[in-house]
Structure formats: structure tokens, C-alpha cells
Amino acid sequence: MTAKTSNKSVLSWIEEMKNLVKPDKVVWIDGSEEQLESIRKEAVETGEMIKLNEKKLPGCFLHRTAENDVARVEGRTFICSRKEEDAGPTNHWMDPQKCYKMLYDIARGSYQGRKMYVIPYSMAPIGSPFAKIGVELTDSIYVVLNMSIMARVGDKVWDVLGDSDDWVRGLHAKCDVDPEKRYICQFPEDNTIISVNSAYGGNVLLGKKCFALRIASYQGKNEGWMAEHMLILGIQNPKGEIKYVTAAFPSACGKTNLAMLIPPEGYRRKGYKIFTVGDDIAWMRLGPDGRLWAVNPENGFFGVAPGTNEKSNPNALACTRQGTIFTNVALNKDDMTVWWEGLDKNPPTNGVDWKGNPWNGKTSTEKGAHPNSRFTAPAKNCPCVSPEFNKGTGVPISAIIFGGRRAQTTPLVYQSRSWNNGVFVGSIMASETTAAASGAVGVVRRDPMAMLPFCGYNMGDYFAHWIEMGQKLGDKAPKIFNVNWFRLDKDGNFQWPGFGDNLRVLDWILQRCEGTADAVETPIGYVPKPEDINLEGIEDEVSKDTLKEILTIDNGQWKKETEGIAEFYKKFGDKLPKELAKELDGLKSRLN
Numbered sequence: 001m002t003a004k005t006s007n008k009s010v011l012s013w014i015e016e017m018k019n020l021v022k023p024d025k026v027v028w029i030d031g032s033e034e035q036l037e038s039i040r041k042e043a044v045e046t047g048e049m050i051k052l053n054e055k056k057l058p059g060c061f062l063h064r065t066a067e068n069d070v071a072r073v074e075g076r077t078f079i080c081s082r083k084e085e086d087a088g089p090t091n092h093w094m095d096p097q098k099c100y101k102m103l104y105d106i107a108r109g110s111y112q113g114r115k116m117y118v119i120p121y122s123m124a125p126i127g128s129p130f131a132k133i134g135v136e137l138t139d140s141i142y143v144v145l146n147m148s149i150m151a152r153v154g155d156k157v158w159d160v161l162g163d164s165d166d167w168v169r170g171l172h173a174k175c176d177v178d179p180e181k182r183y184i185c186q187f188p189e190d191n192t193i194i195s196v197n198s199a200y201g202g203n204v205l206l207g208k209k210c211f212a213l214r215i216a217s218y219q220g221k222n223e224g225w226m227a228e229h230m231l232i233l234g235i236q237n238p239k240g241e242i243k244y245v246t247a248a249f250p251s252a253c254g255k256t257n258l259a260m261l262i263p264p265e266g267y268r269r270k271g272y273k274i275f276t277v278g279d280d281i282a283w284m285r286l287g288p289d290g291r292l293w294a295v296n297p298e299n300g301f302f303g304v305a306p307g308t309n310e311k312s313n314p315n316a317l318a319c320t321r322q323g324t325i326f327t328n329v330a331l332n333k334d335d336m337t338v339w340w341e342g343l344d345k346n347p348p349t350n351g352v353d354w355k356g357n358p359w360n361g362k363t364s365t366e367k368g369a370h371p372n373s374r375f376t377a378p379a380k381n382c383p384c385v386s387p388e389f390n391k392g393t394g395v396p397i398s399a400i401i402f403g404g405r406r407a408q409t410t411p412l413v414y415q416s417r418s419w420n421n422g423v424f425v426g427s428i429m430a431s432e433t434t435a436a437a438s439g440a441v442g443v444v445r446r447d448p449m450a451m452l453p454f455c456g457y458n459m460g461d462y463f464a465h466w467i468e469m470g471q472k473l474g475d476k477a478p479k480i481f482n483v484n485w486f487r488l489d490k491d492g493n494f495q496w497p498g499f500g501d502n503l504r505v506l507d508w509i510l511q512r513c514e515g516t517a518d519a520v521e522t523p524i525g526y527v528p529k530p531e532d533i534n535l536e537g538i539e540d541e542v543s544k545d546t547l548k549e550i551l552t553i554d555n556g557q558w559k560k561e562t563e564g565i566a567e568f569y570k571k572f573g574d575k576l577p578k579e580l581a582k583e584l585d586g587l588k589s590r591l592n
């Protein structure tokens with residue numbers, strides 16, 4: 001097929017990569033439905049995807065990855081800046097020249113007998129002032145079809161790129177999916193990403209974590225904007241006013257769920273509505289009015305399947321009813337539908353588990369779906385997608401919310417004392433690890449702004465960038481909060497019902513932004529008075545005492561916490577902004 005662009009920087013790079021990986025054929029992805037349909041057919045013929053029930057799940061497919069390739073691999077993810085210091089103490093670093101050589105040696109000749117797909121894509125709506133362009137080369141049909149859902153893909157991208165050299169190069173080579181030779185490498189100074197020996201999600205959909213967070217966070221620092229691991233949500237009150245918030249929670253800690261929440265009955269009756277703008281990534285810039293504006297650079301949702309059901313997240317479930325690719329969930333052979341833990345109480349008896357083995361969900365002790373199994377669904381499927389979704393100018397942000405999975409210590413919600421104190425609150429985020437990354441699950445680790453695995457440069461400089469953004473925003477800056485939906489009682493039960501009921505907490509947050517709700521000052525920040533959290537309709541589930549308990553700050557636990565923070569901060573040496581050191585001192589003295 002002939003090239004779709006005459007852009008010299010694109011053509012010469014593709015030529016170079018072709019000579020390296022030696023594909024049998026080059027296929028330019030044009031974004032047309034005909035081309036995608038023929039690729040889907042091919043995927044079904046080769047067995048790479050399984051066509052699901054056309055009546056019940058029109059246009060949906062199931063894909064299984066290798067058993068050793070089911071999550072991001074943080075230990076094999078590298079930031080390859082020229083200076084090690086620029087990757088910083090929280091990233092794995094490799095010298096770029098050494099790394100290119102290593103990766104080229106692995107990828108050399110690996111497309112032989114395969115096709116090279118050229119995917120031109122735009123992160124953020126094409127032509128938006130926020131938008132950035134990438135080109136991903138891949139030998140995986142799964143990547144082509146997922147990227148076509150997750151980003152704006154096709155010929156239009158070449159038109160807006162023109163002759164520009166400002167685009168991100170992405171080479172993905174599946175190779176033999178060898179976990180020992182798996183590497184996900186970002187070269188922020190070269191706008192380049194190379195991913196080898198994986199075929200799973202965040203490792204290979206290069207527009208997502210690799211570009212929209214690791215490369216983009218570095219671009220944002222240099223260009224004065226922010227790329228964050230955040231959902232974006234609009235909340236419409238009964239007067240019809242819509243306020244937008246962003247929220248950063250670590251992987252598998254509730255972003256998709258909060259972004260699509262269904263208001264509790266009492267709120268619905270009053271006329272509250274929710275609009276989803278994004279569920280994973282926010283790009284944020286200073287707007288002409290001096291406020292912070294956010295767009296979602298993605299065009300779809302790559303959501304966690306387990307736990308998604310008609311009660312917990314009916315909107316997410318609705319997203320997956322057509323045009324969706326499921327990865328590593330269970331198959332019901334009787335009617336060619338899919339199933340995962342927590343979907344309903346009717347697992348298939350004639351099923352196939354995520355590994356491809358026969359599986360009877362009624363008798364098996366094995367899981368049917370992998371805990372990090374996912375759905376890739378077009379954003380336009382979402383019943384509550386925001387009318388602003390495709391507007392390139394974004395939405396103005398009233399509040400930024402940080403949060404993690406903490407059984408103890410962190411209260412249900414608190415407000416920071418100022419922007420800099422809010423940056424401190426984000427920087428000390430800690431959360432129990434989940435199945436979204438390979439490694440142990442349930443271990444508490446520091447995950448500043450939920451960006452630990454995604455910051456493309458020195459995290460000390462990243463903190464400084466946050467402080468600087470606050471200076472630019474001045475009194476127009478969003479207010480900063482922290483939430484924790486995951487407090488456990490002595491028996492290990494969640495103390496807060498979560499999901500749709502989280503709107504009760506957002507309600508208080510928005511009232512604080514407007515100055516209409518009261519709060520109690522504590523050493524860590526402002527906490528609601530229990531009577532200011534609306535419990536109407538859940539009085540049986542959450543007693544006054546429980547609410548009081550999850551709003552309590554335990555000075556002893558927080559003193560211990562400050563020791564952990566001091567230890568963590570030491571890593572950054574003189575890269576730690578003095579403003580944050582001062583915030584830590586302030587917290588310590590308020591605790592004493």
C-alpha cells in the first residue's frame with residue numbers, strides 16, 4: 001500500500017523501522033470502518049479474537065493474552081533520558097544509546113512473516129489546542145483494533161500533522177512475548193516509545209500510559225501544562241449548573257467507577273446528573289479565563305472488568321454492550337457471551353476461563369476472569385458521556401481530588417489548607433497495590449498523585465511543576481481534596497458503601513468550593529462535620545458512629561505516617577521543593 005503522508009520525518013522513520021523489523025507488508029490504517037472490519041475478520045480467522053454473540057453483544061470480541069502477559073510491568077518500564085538524574089529516583093533508567101541498541105537487537109527481524117500496521121493517532125480531539133499526534137507501528141491486530149477505540153485514528157491525522165516534526169514515535173514489536181526480554185521504554189527527549197515482547201494493554205497501546213502520561217508529563221513540564229492520571233467528571237445540580245472535578249486514584253482504585261457514577265435515589269429525585277468526560281487521563285491547561293481547563297486525550301475506556309455489574313456501575317456495563325473488545329474475561333460457550341467475577345451470580349457452566357481452559361463457574365475454584373481483565377469500549381457508548389466530550393477546549397475544573405486504597409489512617413475525605421498544602425497531600429498519597437501491575441497485591445506503597453508508574457521525568461521536578469502551576473493559577477486554582485473509599489472495619493468490611501454513594505462526598509466537596517459548607521480543622525486539613533455528609537437513604541448502611549469513625553484523624557497513626565513521608569522525601573535530595581519540606585514540618589508541628 002502506498003504511503004498516506006508525504007511528511008519526511010514520518011516516512012524516513014518508518015523506512016528505518018521497516019529495515020529493522022523486516023515486515024512482509026506495510027498496512028496504513030486509514031480509520032475507515034471497511035478497513036477495520038476486514039482486520040476484525042482476519043483476527044477471527046487467525047484465532048486472535050473470538051467473535052461474540054452478534055445479537056446480545058453486537059460488534060464485540062474476546063481476546064486472550066499470554067498467561068505471563070496480563071498487566072503493566074513496572075519493573076521493566078524505563079525512562080531513558082540522557083542524564084539519569086532527569087529520570088529521578090522513582091523511575092527505572094537506562095542510557096538511551098545503550099537502550100536503543102538493546103531494543104533494536106531484540107526487535108530486529110521480528111516482523112518477518114508479519115504485517116507492519118501504521119497507526120496515525122491524535123490524543124485529544126483532532127485539531128484541539130490540547131491535541132498531540134503520535135504514530136504507532138505494530139505487528140498486532142489487537143493493538144490496531146484497541147487503538148482505534150482508544151484514540152482518534154486515521155487519515156485525518158496526517159492532514160493536521162502536515163510537514164511537522166512534532167509527533168511521538170512509537171514502535172511496538174510483539175516478538176515472542178518473552179517476559180525476560182519484555183521492555184517498555186520511553187525516550188522523552190526524543191519523543192519516542194519502544195515496547196517489545198508484550199501484547200497487553202498499557203504496555204502496548206502506546207497512546208495511553210506511554211504517551212499520554214510518561215511522554216506528555218515531560219512535554220507538559222516544558223510547555224507549562226499538566227498530564228495527569230485523572231478522571232474528569234461533571235456534576236449538574238438541580239439548578240442546571242455543571243461543575244467539573246478531576247480525581248487521581250492509582251490503578252484499579254475507582255476512577256472509571258467514579259467517572260460514571262449513578263447518583264443515589266434522593267439526589268436523582270432532586271435533579272442531580274453526572275457527566276463523564278474521562279476515566280483515566282486528564283490533560284490540563286491554563287484557560288483564557290485564568291482557570292484550569294481539562295480534556296480527556298482518549299476516545300474510549302480501557303476499564304477493569306471484575307466487579308463491574310448492574311448495581312456497581314451500570315453505565316460502564318452499558319458501555320460494553322457493543323463494539324467492545326474484552327481481554328482475559330471468561331467465555332460462556334452456550335451463548336457466546338462473556339462473564340467475570342462480580343458480574344452476576346450466574347457464571348457459565350459451559351465456560352472457558354481467561355487462560356483458555358474449559359471452566360465450570362458453578363463448581364470450579366479457579367477464577368474465570370483474570371483480576372486485571374479489561375474491556376475496551378468506545379466513549380460514545382457511555383449513557384452519561386458529557387456533551388463536552390468532543391469539544392477540544394475542555395472543561396473548567398473546580399476541584400482536584402486525590403485518593404487511594406487505605407484500610408486505615410486516611411479519612412473518608414479532607415480538604416487541603418492551600419494549593420501548596422494540596423500538592424503536599426498529593427505527593428504523600430499511598431495506596432495498596434492492585435492487580436493492574438504485575439507484582440504483589442495489597443502492599444501499601446507511596447504513589448504520588450497516582451503517577452508513580454507514569455511520571456516521565458524526575459518526580460522532584462514534577463512536584464515543583466505542580467507548585468509553579470499553582471502560582472500561575474493564583475486564586476483561580478481548583479481546591480484540592482483527598483478521599484478514601486476503602487476504610488475497613490475490624491472484620492475487614494468496607495465502612496463506606498462507595499460507588500454511587502460517593503456523590504455524597506462530592507456534594508460536600510463542591511459546597512466547600514462554593515464556601516457553603518462548614519468543616520472542622522484538623523492537623524491534616526479540613527474534615528466535614530458528620531452532619532454535613534448527606535446520609536439520606538443509607539442510614540441503615542452507615543450509622544452516625546461509623547461516619548464519625550471514618551472522619552476521625554488518629555494523631556498517633558499520622559505521626560507514624562510523617563515518618564514514612566520523611567523517609568520517602570529523602571529520596572529526592574535537593575530536588576524536593578522547599579515548599580513541600582515546609583508543609584511536612586507544618587504537619588509535624590500541628591500533630592504535636
Ligand code: GTP
Pocket residue numbers: 249250251252253254255256257258279280302303304306307308312436485486494497498499502
Ligand atoms: P485503572 O483503569 O487501572 O486506572 O483503574 P480505575 O482507577 O479506573 O479503577 P476502577 O474504577 O476500574 O475500579 C477498580 C476496582 O475498585 C473495581 O473492582 C471496583 O469494583 C472497585 N471500586 C471502585 N470504586 C469503589 C468504591 O467506591 N468502593 C469500593 N469498595 N470499591 C470500589
Ligand code: SPV
Pocket residue numbers: 071072200201202203208209250251252280302436437
Ligand atoms: C492502569 O493500570 O492505570 C490502567 C490500565 O489504566 S493500563 O492501560 O494497562 O495501564
Ligand code: MN
Pocket residue numbers: 229250251252280
Ligand atoms: Mn489507569
